[in-house]
Amino acid sequence: MTEIPLHxxxxxxxxxxxxxDMAARNAVFAAWAEAARRFGFVQYDACVVxxxxxxxxxxxxxxxxxxxxxxxxxxxxxxLRPEMTPTLARMIAxxxxxxxxxxxxxxxxxxxxxxxTTKGRKREHYQWNLDILGEESLSAxxxxxxxxxxxxxxxxxxxxxxxxxxxxxxLLADLLAKAGISEEHHSAAFLALDKRGKIPDxxxxxxxxxxxxxxxxxxxxxxIMALNxxxxxxxxxxxxxxxxxxxxxxPRRMADYGLDDYxxxxxxxxxxxxxxxxxxxxxxxxxxxMRAIFGGGRYDRLLGExxxxxxxxxxxxxxxxxxxDLLQAKGGMPSGPDRIDLAVGFMEEAQxxxxxxxxxxxxxxxxxxxxxxxxxxxxxxxxxxGKGGVTExxxxxxxxxxxxTARVKNLSGRTERQIPLK
Numbered sequence: 001m002t003e004i005p006l007h008x009x010x011x012x013x014x015x016x017x018x019x020x021d022m023a024a025r026n027a028v029f030a031a032w033a034e035a036a037r038r039f040g041f042v043q044y045d046a047c048v049v050x051x052x053x054x055x056x057x058x059x060x061x062x063x064x065x066x067x068x069x070x071x072x073x074x075x076x077x078x079x080l081r082p083e084m085t086p087t088l089a090r091m092i093a094x095x096x097x098x099x100x101x102x103x104x105x106x107x108x109x110x111x112x113x114x115x116x117t118t119k120g121r122k123r124e125h126y127q128w129n130l131d132i133l134g135e136e137s138l139s140a141x142x143x144x145x146x147x148x149x150x151x152x153x154x155x156x157x158x159x160x161x162x163x164x165x166x167x168x169x170x171l172l173a174d175l176l177a178k179a180g181i182s183e184e185h186h187s188a189a190f191l192a193l194d195k196r197g198k199i200p201d202x203x204x205x206x207x208x209x210x211x212x213x214x215x216x217x218x219x220x221x222x223x224i225m226a227l228n229x230x231x232x233x234x235x236x237x238x239x240x241x242x243x244x245x246x247x248x249x250x251p252r253r254m255a256d257y258g259l260d261d262y263x264x265x266x267x268x269x270x271x272x273x274x275x276x277x278x279x280x281x282x283x284x285x286x287x288x289x290m291r292a293i294f295g296g297g298r299y300d301r302l303l304g305e306x307x308x309x310x311x312x313x314x315x316x317x318x319x320x321x322x323x324x325d326l327l328q329a330k331g332g333m334p335s336g337p338d339r340i341d342l343a344v345g346f347m348e349e350a351q352x353x354x355x356x357x358x359x360x361x362x363x364x365x366x367x368x369x370x371x372x373x374x375x376x377x378x379x380x381x382x383x384x385x386g387k388g389g390v391t392e393x394x395x396x397x398x399x400x401x402x403x404x405t406a407r408v409k410n411l412s413g414r415t416e417r418q419i420p421l422k
Contacts, residue, residue: 013123035151052077093308101134165266170243179220194270294318345381
């Protein structure tokens with residue numbers, strides 16, 4: 001039997017994180033978590049395996065075709081989570097009576113989607129989720145956006161680097177209704193129009209016609225997608241609607257945070273997930289052609305449709321792949337493994353206890369100390385730790401124990417200092 005050769009690459013669309021990659025990932029995760037906590041969000045997590053029924057019902061038509069599915073040994077249909085919102089809704093519904101609203105939760109979750117891999121798109125990624133549950137006002141949208149902009153600032157990005165396009169599913173529904181397109185066709189229209197810019201317009205036309213829209217309805221949908229600003233929307237509608245008022249109010253709310261320059265209205269922002277009901281938003285790199293950095297919006301019916309108590313919600317998902325690509329393009333990507341404050345080596349077994357004590361003291365003081373695991377020559381020790389990632393190094397020999405002192409070498413400045421061994 002011919003042996004199948006072993007390949008050392010991860011499965012297609014998946015990633016390995018070597019120490020130098022972890023430095024960048026940890027920097028992004030730290031910016032996310034710190035911003036969330038600064039804005040009063042508390043962290044949660046959940047199982048990475050979810051009920052297939054839940055995900056098919058609430059992850060949207062497009063994601064439903066991208067699930068990693070399997071059966072367990074009891075023949076239950078399960079899947080790897082493609083996103084966190086359905087899981088969050090399940091968790092809230094399970095303990096609704098025990099929770100105090102509005103609540104602000106965040107997670108940094110690993111998610112999986114079986115889809116074509118391209119620049120900025122993998123089959124697994126980590127995603128920062130921010131959600132506010134139980135708040136009906138635009139304060140929820142404004143607070144979530146302000147939080148995510150705070151994280152961007154921590155990563156060295158600003159409004160010149162990232163533009164957040166926003167619209168409203170409710171407003172788009174108003175426009176479709178005004179154009180004479182019946183409500184039964186709205187969901188299919190949302191899904192098709194969300195693909196605009198990702199596939200050719202003639203394919204969008206075919207999708208709309210396949211969904212049951214007449215030729216004149218298709219033409220009307222494209223006229224709607226050509227509206228440039230809220231004044232054009234108001235003219236098309238012939239007046240104000242609650243959805244239009246909310247869309248016009250959001251930039252004013254963000255101005256209170258001093259962050260309205262991040263926003264621009266874009267009727268083409270639809271979001272492919274079927275549970276969105278109101279304001280929706282997506283952020284893009286201003287100077288680079290990349291996929292969306294983050295996206296989200298309001299979902300006011302999700303918990304009720306799952307069988308729980310009706311509850312309004314606003315959520316945001318921010319993936320790690322595109323933001324790392326953007327930081328790398330700007331030259332702001334953290335590189336190299338985490339630095340070690342002190343490396344400790346020793347020549348003979350007799351110096352091992354002193355080396356252990358020295359490393360122990362540094363560690364108890366909260367500093368990072370790497371202790372050699374065997375005796376070695378000084379040349380080998382300094383050759384090994386001098387390759388980067390270590391700030392200072394000390395090598396103990398018989399003379400150091402006899403004198404009760406040791407020389408600590410700064411590996412970048414090439415300076416030395418004496419320290420007592422006791």
